[in-house]
Amino acid sequence: MIIAASILAADFAKLGEEAKRAEDAGADHLHIDVMDGHFVKNLTFGPATVAAMKRSCSLFLDVHLMIYTPYDYIEKFVEAGADQITFHFEATEDVIETIDFIHRCGIKAGLAFCSETSESMIVKYIDKVDNLLLMTVDPGYGGQKFIPEVIDKVRFVRALSDEVVIQVDGGVNLETASESIKAGADALVAGTYIYDHANMKQAIYELRRLGY
Numbered sequence: 001m002i003i004a005a006s007i008l009a010a011d012f013a014k015l016g017e018e019a020k021r022a023e024d025a026g027a028d029h030l031h032i033d034v035m036d037g038h039f040v041k042n043l044t045f046g047p048a049t050v051a052a053m054k055r056s057c058s059l060f061l062d063v064h065l066m067i068y069t070p071y072d073y074i075e076k077f078v079e080a081g082a083d084q085i086t087f088h089f090e091a092t093e094d095v096i097e098t099i100d101f102i103h104r105c106g107i108k109a110g111l112a113f114c115s116e117t118s119e120s121m122i123v124k125y126i127d128k129v130d131n132l133l134l135m136t137v138d139p140g141y142g143g144q145k146f147i148p149e150v151i152d153k154v155r156f157v158r159a160l161s162d163e164v165v166i167q168v169d170g171g172v173n174l175e176t177a178s179e180s181i182k183a184g185a186d187a188l189v190a191g192t193y194i195y196d197h198a199n200m201k202q203a204i205y206e207l208r209r210l211g212y
Helices: 012-024 047-056 070-080 095-104 150-160 174-183 200-209
Strands: 002-006 029-035 060-066 084-088 108-113 131-135 165-169 187-190
Touching (some): 002 165, 012 029, 012 047, 012 200, 029 047, 047 070, 060 070, 060 108, 070 095, 084 131, 095 108, 131 150, 150 165, 150 174, 174 187, 174 200, 187 200
Parallel strands (some): 002 029, 002 187, 029 060, 060 084, 131 165
16 A cells, blocks of 8 residues: 655755654655646646655655646656656646656656546556556645545556556545555555654554555
8 A cells, every 4th residue: 555645744944854754754755746837727736746755755756737738847856856756637638758868767657537537538548557646636725525426437547457566546545445445556645644644654554554
């Protein structure tokens, strides 16, 4: 079970310390949401933030691009230290080209799907990516409620492949994590639940043991 701490839920005044806190608490990945104000109505981080996270911790950097024309930004995020780049199916017409370019850059490639996108759109790409991210909230902001209908998509993807990593992102807590894992999820992106928890290490432990 992979636990990815979403830095979007951290204290922005001390992002480096917050990244290290997640590492010390036992997170596997640091999930960095990049938003452009167009694909979603929020602005967040860029390559400089990814580079700063690389200097601040030794976690696997899981960069989630919620931006249009992601192809144009791949090299910048690779140079900044991304270990995996996941972009949105809905954000480009060049899906295969973008996946291939990420792989040519020597890192893992992921493809994300918004909750309202038909599961039929996933089939074509299931064997081309390392990570398949299913949004369990509307992309753009942290702290939203989990969309339970996405659980059926998790089951659908798991039935298609035992190889791809299925990642759920948004509204993750003990209850929704349990449902996601039972349906076949391998990775949980958790933000508010772990960063607002009185004991981050305990929060991560509780999520991880659900996968045992």
